[in-house]
Structure formats: structure tokens, C-alpha cells
Amino acid sequence: MNAKYMYSFLAVLALFFLAYLGVRVPGLPVVFGILLPYAAVIIFIIGVGNRIMGWARSAVPFRITTTCGQQKSLSWIEQNKIDNPSSKGAVIVRMLLEVLCFRSLFRNTRIKMKEGPKLTYHLEIFLWIGALAFHYAFLVTILRHLRLFTEPVPYLIRLLETVDSFFRLEILYDVVQIGLPGVFISGFVLLAAAVYLFLRRLFIPQVKYISLAADYFPLFLIMGIAFTGIFMRYFSKVNVAAAKELAMGLVTFSPHIPESSISGVFYAHLLFVCVLLAYFPFSKLMHMGGIFLSPTRNLPGNTREVRHINPWNYPVKVHSYEAYEDDFREKMIEAGLPVVKQPAETAPEEKE
Template sequence: MNQRYLIPLTAVFLLFLLAYAGVEGLGLQVVFGVLIPYLAIAAFVIGFVIKVKGWAASAVPFRIPTTCGQQKSLPWIKQNTIDNPSTSTGVFVRMLLEIFAFRSLFRNTKAAFNRNASNKLTYSFEIFLWVGALAFHYAFLVVLLRHFRFFTAPVPEVIQTLEYLDGIIQVGLPGLFISGPVLLLATLFLLSRRIFDAKVSYISQAADYFPLFLIIGIAATGIAMRYFTKVDIIGIKEMTMGLVTFHPHIPEEVGGLFYGHLFLVCILFAYFPISKLMHMGGVFLSPTRNMANNTRAQRHINPWNYDVPIHTYEQYEDHFRDKMIEAGLPVDKKE
């Protein structure tokens, strides 16, 4: 097996065992149920703010949007107002489609050589990555929002509606939430793509596999607690409400599986600001996406340009006039 994904897999497994053994064997419920969650949330919030603040402070004096359509030009040439926007409205529509529909990923193509005598390079439409990414992100969002029922009392109506729609199929007892299996399957798809696609595997590092294994572990333990093992939901609700209200409470009937699940969630939150997962915040601050391409209509001058001593042509000619005349070069002034 490749060490680039074997090491992250082992790390996630050991992290789960650490929490499970710490609770079941050493009675460290306070550590894994109170201390670590608070530290993880603090690391997430502080790290997220620092990262976004650093990006926001990065100067972008010129318009550098990436485009794939016709720029605004002559009146009789049709402009692509979404892929090459020249106004703030066009940028807003572009960002909206990029954030909620992954528009640029939808145009993703796959390059490969034909396995025949001609051996030509061909490009084919690859929609599976787009579908997998959409399924992953929206399932993750639904799961995250659904879990707010553990942190609110009473549960907001919008969360109840979302929970109803997520379990509308009414399969089994307890009812099946679609987002859970979809999240697990979508993450497994993204992981298998990194492992079995030679080009993607070649550029993937251990840091690319670690969050995937973390999310798989979180989804798997969550599904196990809901459908295959019995957990004290009331005790978990009391515990989470205690965390939110800063009155920590450790229930007695909650086992190591829940604490292992919670510990993996805490690791994901703490790891988030220093990982590629920060594209969640970075997409809003990307100058290649959030800027209008209006360089033909408006001149953009670097605001911190300092005065540079220049040597004009007149000064140049005054300095070399005699030599220029001697060489037969034209000059503006004879003297």
C-alpha cells in the first residue's frame, strides 16, 4: 500500500482508538467531552479568522480574473457576461453559480490518449467529479445543519423541516436520513479517485488523504450510532447543551463510540484552518473569481507605486547628441 494514504488512515484509526480507550479504560470523559471540544472550537474560530484576515489584507491592485468567454469589446461582439463579467452584477452571478453549483468544475474535461493505432490525445466530458463534489458538499451541509438540533432548545422549525425532508423516504426504523449514506459514499468516491486515478494519485499528498479519512470515520461512526448500536440520545443532548451554555455536563450512559465520533469531529475542526478545506472561506476572497474584467474600459494603477526617477528622451539626446550626429542617427535638436 502507498504510504501517502496508509499513514493518514492509520492516524485516524489511532485517534479513534485513543478516544475510545481513554473513555472506556481511563475514564477521561471530561477530557474528550469538555476540554478537547472547547479547544477545537477555539482553534477553528481563531485559525479561520487569522486565515481570512491574511487573505483580505493581501493587496490585489490589478484585475486578474480567470476567464473562458468573450470579454466586453465592440458593441456587435457578444460578451459572455457570466464567464467574463465586466460589471459587479456579472461577478455576483458568477460567484453565485460557482459557490452553489460549482460551475467551473462542471466544465471539467479529462485528457487521455486513445489506445489505438493513432494514439491521439482526446478530451472527454467528465461529469462524475462534479456530481461527487456536489453530493459531498451538500450532504455535509445537511448533516451539519441537522446536528444543530443537539445544540438548540427548542429546535428551530427550519431544522425540523430539513430533518423531515432528509428522512422523507421513511426506510427502516429509526428512519433513514439520506444525507448520511450520501456523505459516506461521496467521500469514498473522492478517496477512490485519489487512490486509483494515476494522475490524481501522483500529485496527492498525505495531507490530501487525512481529511477524507477523518470524514469517513465521522460518517461511519455516526451511521453506526444511529442504525446499529444504541446510544443515550437524551444524555448526548444534555451534554451538547451543557457545552453551548458553558455548563458542561458528562452523562453516565454514553459510551466510547460517541466520544470517538466526537473526537474525530474535534480533530477535523482544529485541522480545518491549516488545511485545503479552507477553500470554504477562500472562494469568497479569490481575486480570480470576485473581480470584474474591465481593464479595457478602466485603467487600474497600482496605489502604492512610488515616484521613480526617469531619464527622458530629451535628456538622453542632450547627453549623446554629438555621438548620435557623428553616427548619422536622426536627432530632434542639432544643438
């Protein structure tokens, strides 16, 4: 047992029961359904704004671009324009590849000793695939949840739902009955990818060694969100119209708890999301904003082309050697020290 993931797991479990049992107490649905969601959104917006503005204020005195290819040089040396960009356009291409395709993660390698002994480098392709699957599934999941926050539901969101439920899976046994409502593939991909990312931390010794509770907690939280969502949709069922009534009340600033009951699992799902939102600005999840502000990626690597002046330089009073010699020339000659300008040349200037 490892305290780092056990504590995270227990924390998520405790959150689940807090909401699941808490809503049975009269009066508490208002806390879980109205107060906490508003508080979480406010914390999220202010927290993210603060974090980003903090980064915006910090100085980037020198370009620390990571160069992953040939820098712009003489005309007959081919430049690697994307991996060592020298123009704004190329930086934008590089950033798009980074943000949308996780290019630097794709290039990540793992060093292994093979019999021989030979040092070998492997592409860590599964981490990249897992990360892509996780992030895109999460994005689709969030976007299709907009059906609960908009009335009428925009065409694009309905289109996304249609695409997401493209695979018509129906499993009908006495024990399991999945199929209606239609299966959204993104939810399952999200859960599977989060589980993979967790198992990776658990089973690769080097990764386990550097994993902290702050790494496990968001993973468990997201697994919890995906699990409660899937459980609610395909197994325990929930009154969707009532869930939407609650959500619509929140976004139109006329919050109320719907009369027809919503299950405790729904409130657990909601509490997980609230905790994730409130936890977001203070955690590693801020890589969402951080990736745009990475000075190793978002600057052109033109350190030899352009002179970069430290932005907080202020005029420093200097005493150059020329001025020093002007001040002490006579005395230097008297002491037998060599001088650059001879006194005969400077004599007319001295009179001025």
C-alpha cells in the first residue's frame, strides 16, 4: 500500500459518500446543488485568472526556446522551421502542434538497457496515445454536457451527440442491460484512459517514484466523474429532465432544486465536478493555461538573429575607460602608465 494514492483514493471515496448520503438530509440539496456549484465556478474563474496573470507578470528576460532542430543559419543550411522556429508564423504552427497534438509528448523517449549491454531509446507511444485519448474524450464529454445547459440545444451539440453515439451497442442480459439510452463512446474512452494513466503511475517503478498525492488525486477524481456518469446513465438511471431543470436554473441565475427527485449518484457526480473546478487553479491541472505560456515553446528561437535587451534594464551610470583616462591622463603619464591618447592630442579638449 502506498499512502500517496491511498489517501487520494480515500479522499475521493469520502467525497462520494458526502454527497450521496448528504443529499438525504433535508436542506442539504441546496448546498450540493446550488451553493457549491456557484462557489466552484467563482473559485475557478478567479483562480485561473490569478494564476495566468501571475505568469504574465513574471519576467522572461531571455529566450529559452528548446531547439529541436537546425536553427536558422546560412542560406545553404536547411532550417527546421517548426522545431526551431524563427518567425511568428512558425511559432504558431509549433504551438498548435503542441496544444492539439501533444508533439513534445510524442517525441518523449524512454531509455532502457538491453542485454549487451546496449543503451536503447524507445518512443513512449502509449503515454502519448493515452494522453490524447484522455484529453479529447474529456473535451467531447464536456461539450456534449452542454445539452443540459442550453435550451434549445444548439445544432452542433446535437451533431456531436449523434457522432459520439455512432456505435449502437446493446447488451441485454438478465444482469446487465446497456443500450438505452444510446452509448456515448467518449465516456468510456475517458474512464479507460484515466485508468490507464493511473496504472502507468502504479506499475512503472520510475514513474511511481516521482508520483505524489497531487498526481493521483485528480486522476481518481476524474475516474470518479466518469464512473458516476456512466453508472448513472447506463445502470442506476436518473431523471434527466430534472437534472437539466437544476442545471438550467443555475445558468439562468434562478436556481432551484427540482421537485421530482434526483438520485444521490447525480449529486456525487456534481460534487466531483465542483471539487475538480475548485481544485483546478491550485493544482497541476493548470497546465491547461501553462502550455500556452511555456517560454520553451512559445518564443521564436532567434537568439543569434535579434539582440534581446533585458526588459527591466534601466540606464546604468557607467564610467568608461576613455572617460577614466581623460580624468587621470596627466597623473598616469607622471606615474609612467601607458595611455591610449597622447596628451598633445587631448590638450585642446582639456581647455574646454
